[in-house]
Each structure stands twice: as structure tokens, then as C-alpha cells.
Amino acid sequence: MDVLLLSRLQFTATTLFHFLFVPLTLGLSILVAIMETQYVRTGDETYLKMTKFWGKLFLINFAVGIVTGITLEFQFGTNWSRYSAYVGDVFGSLLAIEATAAFFLESTLIGVWVFGWKKLSAKAHAAVMWLVAGASNLSALWILTANGWMQQPVGYAFKNQRAELQDFAAVVFNKFSILQILHVIPASLLAGAFFVMGISAYHLLKKQNVEFFTKSFRLGLVFGFIFSIFVVFEGDFHARHVTETQPTKLAAMESLWETTESAPIYLLALPDEKNEKNAVQIGAIPGLLSFLGHHDFNAEIKGLKDFPKDERPPVLLTFLSFRIMVALGMYFPLVTLIGVYFRNRLLENAWYLKLMLFSIPLPFIAIEMGWLVAELGRQPWIVYGLMKTAAAVSPIAVSQVAVSLAAFIGVYGLLGALGYFLIIKYAVKGPEAVA
């Protein structure tokens, strides 16, 4: 074990963990804001109860998301100091802007929302929730802009032995970042929607608080339906842009070894990285990969063998992550479409409610897989084509990283277990417990 491997494991573990909670924050904050707005507009007490019930679950999740995010900002310095010194001129400002322009608002106003029920008018209180939701999503936007720059570095020049900012607008309006933002934020809203639908389904199955949870379910359904379709279509744009800018990632995503015209997608495949081929490939759909990459069934797609070995990402993991993400991405619009069909007969269709209950984790799995595709598929680069991950790591003692990694696993494991325990506890209790 060396510092590089341990630091990579630490960053992977802490990011994936943080990313279990953030999507729900992004999605649920908007759903709670909508509920509270409905309460203000209609005066219907059910909406107030909904705001409080879903708000409580939101806050437990929010707390874990917030505290685990802090360490990420500092890890660039602690574990990736060579990276930070080399690209900080471009990359650092994006994180600083995130803190000053978004995270401040989110963190200050969350306290106002929690403690301000009796100090603010109903309207102002709902407005605060909108600001929290807006700032949370804005925060994600800046983080994804920073990540987008690592995927497709733009607007910089080599000066003074480092990458220096040349064109700030190019960095902010980086196409890769925008496509990532349009992919990750809707996927997060989808996760929030499935969370609300799944928990509502649990109570509807028990025929508890039927009006309350039918209303909740339908709100989640509208959200889930719209954004699951959006994510699929956006994913298509995203994949084409990856083809253009990160050919090694695309080849790994589909485990394509030879450069091929009219490249197929195999329904079943298993990469064999050692022998540079697929151990299994069955069920070719001719030309589909070419179509995916270029919207042209005959286009040429570069295979992994055309890239030097030390510039290829880990194929198996990237491939599997992508497959799982895509499979789930197809499942979401399908299952919400069924929900739209049954929207007035939810109680009679217990099988559907059960399906939705067990679907709660799926958007989170899809999001984690997507993150793995984005980050693993970019390897061996920390900044695509510009700096390798191996060159980015801090010159620090291996023992330090081993201890911190162990501590992260222990502390985060405990935090995650407690966080989910509390979320489940309050979710099962239902709205009476928070009224």
C-alpha cells in the first residue's frame, strides 16, 4: 500500500459516502419547498404536516451531507497537494466561489428554517426553504463546474510551471460541466422523488394516513416521471460529448478493444483486461455504439488498444458501473410511467407500492455508479490529458493516510448507520410523531 493508492481509496470512499446524502438534500429540499408553498397558498393543513414530516427526514440527511462535505474541500490540500499547487489557480477559485456564493446561504438559512417557525411569517418561512433549496443546488452547480474542469480542462495556459487561468468564462461555461450539471441535478431530484414515493408506499401499504401519503406520492410521481425522462435524454448528449472529449472513457464504458466502424453494443459482455479482449460477448446490436457516440450507425469508434496501456482507465469497473447506471436509468421512466397509469388506484395495486418501496435505494445506486464512471473512467488522469493522478498526490507519510483512511471508514460507517437508522425510524413513525 502506498500513499497514492490509500489517498485514492480515501477520496473514493469519502466522495461516494458524501454523495449518498447530497442527492437527497438537493431533491428533497425542493420537494419540501413545494409542500410548504402549497400550504401557504391553500392553507391546507395536510401540506403543513407534509412539510414538517418530510422536512424532518430532510434535516437528518442534510446534517450528514453537510459534515461529510467539509472534509472533501480540505482533502485536495491534505492528500493532493501537488495537484492543488499545479491547478489551484483555476480550480481553487471554483471551490472558493462555491463557499462564498452558495454554501454560506444554505448553511445560514437552514438554521433560520429550523428555528424560525414562530419568528417568521408563513410566507417568509417558505421563502427561506426555497432559498435553502436554491443555494444547495447552486452549491452543487459550482462543485460540478470544478469537476467538469478536471474532465475537460479549458480556459487555462501553462505559465510559471503551472496551469494558470486565461479565460474565466470558458471555465464557467465549460460544455462538460454544463452537461454534468444537467445530468447530476435532475438525477438528484429523481432520487428525492423516489425517496418520497417509496416511504409513502410503505404507509399506503399499511393504509395509514392515506390522504397524506397519496398526496406525497403523487408529488413524488410528477417529479420522478419528468426527471427520469429528462435524465435519459440528457444522458445521450452527455455520452456524445464524452465520445468527443474523452475517447478512452467511452471505450472503457463499453469495453471496446478494437477500433471499429459501425461498432455494436453487446447485451452481455465481460471485459478481460489482461488479454485485452472481452471474455464473453453475446447479443450484438450492430452499430448501436457508433450511434450512441456520434448519432451515426456507421461512425468509427476508437478501441482501447489504440491507446497506450498507461493511458487506459480500469476497464472492468468502468464498464460495470456504466452498465448498472444505464439499466437503472431505463428502469426509472418505465416504473414512473406505470405509476402515472395507476395514479388514482394506488391502494388497489399493492404490488406496485411494494415495488416502489424497494426501489428507494436504486436512484442512489445509479448516482454512485455514474460518479464512478465519471471519475474512474477519467483515470489515469486527475485532469484529463493534463495531469496524471499519480503525479498529483501529496509527499506525505503513508502511516498518516492509513490512519485517516481507517478513521474515515470507522466514523463514516457509524455516521451512515446512525443517519439511516434515524431516517428509517422517523419515516416509519409517520407524520404524527413530528406534528
Place this chain on the structure above:
Amino acid sequence: MVLESIWFFLWGLLWAVYFMTDGFDLGIGSLLPILGKSEADKKVMINSTGPLWDGNEVWLLTAGGVTFAAFPKVYAVMFSSLYSALMLILFALIVRGVAFEFRGKIDSPQWRKIWDACVFVGSIAPAVLFGVAFANIFRGIPIDADGVYQGSLFTLLNPYGLLGGILFLLLFLVHGALWLSIKSEGDLQQRAMATAHKLWPVELGFAVIFLVASLFATRLYDNYLAYPVLFIIILLAVAGLLGIKFFLAKKALFKAWFASALTIVAAVFYGVIGLYPDMFPSNIDAAYSLTAHNSASSDLTLKIMLVVVIVFVPLVLIYQAWTYQLFKGKVKQDDMAY
């Protein structure tokens, strides 16, 4: 050059604001086992910072983010050199944050006891470690020509570093006791005020020892001797300290807290001004030191970030001030969301 210097002082200012705001949260958390005699006391203590601590903590993230943006080399070398100390601080702050949220979620004394311990450790550890870290920066850090740290966590635990740790803790304890005096009533308020009274001479004593020790352990006074007008910042720190006692005796609690805030800001600037232009001095060879000039970002980045800070920081101050205004007064039963 001018731009880099402006950023140097903005950098110092962000740290100062962080310590001024989150300082009382850390102080109250550290006092929890002593002043929180009953569950009612503890609830008042925790809820006295309840709506504010999260926003306060973001000043730390901003200070970190701005270090990254404006002085990437300092960010890289400082945080990798202080790896273990920083990790301890971060873990402590994680534990403190969830403790506030989780503590009231299960109605059991054992459950609350665990989180009380987390609030305490999560508050006292950062208070001390920030002091240790900054005192060591004042003193110089063993970094070589490549910015590689030639020491361990224990290197930081030298007498001057520990003195810094104690001083920071005392600053925050008094700051926290004063905030609690403002927010509480009855017996708890009496004890909070008594604590501030008792701690004040200790705080003063350690401040004086630190000022003297800095003469021997650091080169902070070089700038002061070159520009004696700068001694005014030390006078401000002393005025703040005396102000605490003066206003506390008159039971003008908010003014006493304000004097404590002035003390903290002046104490940070005492170090920052003494350091200038160094940001992370090497005690192996001064040539290896990271300064505002050899570690800064390009002028373009500094200019863009300056616009961002000039637009957003006043905005943040306005809405945070509004928040403080909204939650002013004693902590009542109705205000307890934790």
C-alpha cells in the same frame, strides 16, 4: 504585488471572522460538561448556538477555499504538512455537527450522554488544535525546499505551540461563556457569568505570556519594530481584554462579548501582521518560506476572486447579521429545535 498583499490581509480577515463567530460555539461546547448541570441547562446551551453555528462554520470553509484560490501553494503545503492536525480538527467538527442534529432524536439519557461527549470533544479539540497550528505557523514549520514537511504531529506539540493551544482555548471559553450569559437566564446565567469572571485573569495571564514568548520563539515582532505604529493592534487586543472585565463588571453582557470578539480579531491580526509577507514560514531555511508573493495565484484569478469577495462577503455579513437579529434574546422553550 499590491493585489497579493490585499489578499494576504483578506486571508487573515477570514480566519479572524471564523474564530470570532465559531469561537463562541466552540467555547460553549467545551463548557457543556461544566456548566450543563441539568438537561434543561444543556438544552439552553446547545440551542443558544443552534440557529447560528452552521453558518459560522462556513467561515472556515471560506478561509480554506480562499487559501486554495488565492494562494494555492500555501493551501497545498499547509494542509499536507499539517495533515494529522487538520484531520483531527475535521473529524471533531464532523462529530460536533451531527451531535447537534442527532442528540434530541431519541429520548434516552444514554443516547444524549454519547452526543454530549461528542459536542464536548468536537468543540474543545478544534479550539486547542487551531491554536497549536497557528502558533506553529508563527514559529515556523520544518518544510524543505520542495515544501515537504520534515516532521510529525508531535513536532507541533512544542511548548510554544501548546501555549498557542491554551490561549485559543481560553479566548473561546471566555467568548462562549459571555455568549451563554447573553442567551440564558437565572442560575445558568449566573454560573456562565461567574465562569467568565474566573477565566478572565487566566486569559489575560496567558495572553501576556504568549506575547512575551513570541519575542523569543518567533520573528513576529520584526514588522512591529520596523513600523511601530503597528503596535496599535496589540493595544487593541489589550483594550479588548480589559473591556471584557470592565463591561462584565457592569453586567453589560453584549458589550463584554463584543470586547471579546475584538480581542479575538486583534489576536489573529497580531499574528498575521507579524507574519507578513510570510504565510507558511520554514524554520529550516527562510528561503523555503511560502509568502504572499511566491505562492499567490495569477493576477487574473486574484482579481476575479476579489470581485467575488467584494460582492458576496458583505452580502453574507448582511444576512448573517439579520439571522443574529432574528434570534436575539434569551433562549425560550419555544426556540429549542434541538
